[in-house]
Amino acid sequence: MRHCDTLLHAACIVTQDDQRRIIENASLAIDKGLIADIGPTAELQQRWQASETLQHEDKLVLPGLINAHTHAAMTFLRGLADDMPLMDWLNKRIFPVEQKLTPELVRLGSLMGYAEMLRTGTTACVDMYLFEASVFEAAETAGLRCLGGEAVFAFPSAAFSGPEADLDATRALAEKYRDHDRLRVAVNPHSVYTTTAEILTACRDLAQELNLPLHIHLAETPSETQICLSAQGKRPTEYCRSLGLLDVPCTLAHVVDVTSEELDLLARKNAVVAHNPSSNMKLASGAAPVAAMLARGIRVGLGTDGPASNNRLNMFSEMGRAALMHKLTGLDPTLLPAGQVLDMATLGGAAAMHDARLGTLAPGMAADCIALDLSEPNLQPMYNEVSHIVYAATGMETRMTMVGGEVLYNDGHFTRFDYPALRQEMRNVRRFVLEASGS
Ligand SMILES: [Zn+2]
Structure with a gap:
């Protein structure tokens, strides 16, 4: 024995x-x-x-299911405004609140997001947000795995004065959590349209120097392609390739507006795609060519995106929607069968986390x-x-x-934090958000 x-x-x-x-x-x-x-x-x-x-x-x-792309902290914006065009929604409702963001708001929003994830069977997530140190604090409290990092923008955010400070924060976080079993840092340039070639190159260099993966929103909408074509003379995927971003291990969120040549490129580069069916449907971004990605052997994970554009952090909803969406858009009921979708939520998620211990229950793997x-x-x-x-x-x-062998949620109870107290704090958060958004 x-x-x-x-x-x-x-x-x-x-x-x-x-x-x-x-x-x-x-x-x-x-x-x-x-x-x-x-x-x-x-x-x-x-x-x-x-x-x-x-x-x-x-x-x-x-x-445990793995959420391959999210902004968990945004629970505090859940349901504040729906059914609006993307730019109106961002400029009129989301950004005014995010300008007044505090580390404590991010910590509380993230912890509520993790409560929802643990309650609905998610054990790991790939995250990007502002004040990511507070996101990590919440993840450490909740106990789930997180690959996260400070979003890098060309302009000041509520958290930092600009891209250099965003990258310094990434470096500090990477040092702090270097040997952590459950928390790992990625370099997170927000997107091609909120950064510059110089910033993206600096992100790639930092990822190479510290041996970190890179996580970016890429080719989310046709309008992103138009912006990139007129500013850079290249489509977003080709632009990233030209800057060497695809030469480091990377997780690319969305990848909706891509050509078949670009898919061939992503397959050659061994890039991981995070597919976000709910967010893409809710914001009418389009249908990512997931069946074509999988046919090329591209590893695809499944993400909820943020709770302001979903509005759930529930990977079971996401699996069901992924399976149905592609059958409808492809007018083919054989597309994305259940087994392929479960693979995306487990093995694809492990690829998006760049963590070979996850996604499978077998000897030597993490007990998630x-x-x-x-x-x-x-x-x-x-x-x-x-x-x-x-x-x-x-x-x-x-x-x-x-x-990791530790029970974090059991039959109505979270083992590491006081959920009723968190709900009470969210009531104060709600009052703050209503005031900040001018509602
Ligand atoms: Zn996102």
């Missing part, structure tokens, strides 16, 4: 391993934050003795998993687990969320 920290028993485990094995009456042995063993419960009980046993025999266990309550009426009866995860589940069936 070998000893491990935790034995977790489940009705069924969807492993997302190389063979996409689904094991019934299965267990996970977890030790020091990693999966030590996985297989039928009867076998693991013979092999392992655990300090603690988690009984989820009535639940389906799968890898969630348990869904199979007794809920919307999951009756069960023929195909992956179909239910993508099309039938809402995320609210999540009863347990675990990161």
Whole structure:
């Protein structure tokens, strides 16, 4: 008998391993934050003795979902204004509040975002925002994994005086969290239209110097392409290639307006795309050519984008919408089948995090998993687990969320922070936002 920290028993485990094995009456042995063993419960009980046993025999266990692109702090703007053209929405409603942003507002907004993520089965996210040190503070409180960094702009933000200060903040954050198991820093130029060639080059250099990935909004809309063509004489993707941005490990959010030659380029460069179906639909940005990306072997993760343009941070909604959106826009019901969509939310997300320990439940991988309550009426009866995860589940069936072997959410309770107190603080945040937005 070998000893491990935790034995977790489940009705069924969807492993997302190389063979996409689904094991019934299965267990996970977890030790020091990693999966030590996985297989039928009867076998693991013979092999392992655990300090603690988690009984989820009535639940389906799968890898924690990974949100490949978000601005979690923006929960404080959720539902403030919807159904507006992008530029009106930004200039009249979002920017006036963001100009008055404080580190505390960002911390509280992020913590509420993480509460929603943990509640709906997300264990990791790729984030970009202002006052990112406060985002990290919230992520450290909540306990989930985050790849984040200060957004870099050509102009002053509420947080910093300009691009040099944004990059200094990135460097300081990278130093502070250098050896952190769950928090990692990326260089985050906001987009091609809010930066300059000089700034983008400085971002690439910093990513190379500190060995950090790069995360940018790219080719989100046809109007971005027009702005880039008239300012730089190149389309956004080609412009980034010409500056060497695609030569570092990168996560590209959106990638809606791209040509097939640009997709070939992204495949050659091994870039990771973060697809955001809800945000693209809500802002009428267009449909990213996801099926064409996957056919070329481009790794694609799934993101919610910020809660002001979704309005959820729920990866179950995002999976369902991704699966449906491409069938409609492609007029082809075989596009993005459920298995491919679940791959995007797990393995694609691991690629977007640039973290090979994530996305799969297998020995040696991080013990990041969630348990869904199979007794809920919307999951009756069960023929195909992956179909239910993508099309039938809402995320609210999540009863347990675990990161690195640590339970962070369990049956209505967050283990690391006081959720009722956070809700109380959000009431004050709401008053502040209403005043700041002139509502
Ligand atoms: Zn975004």
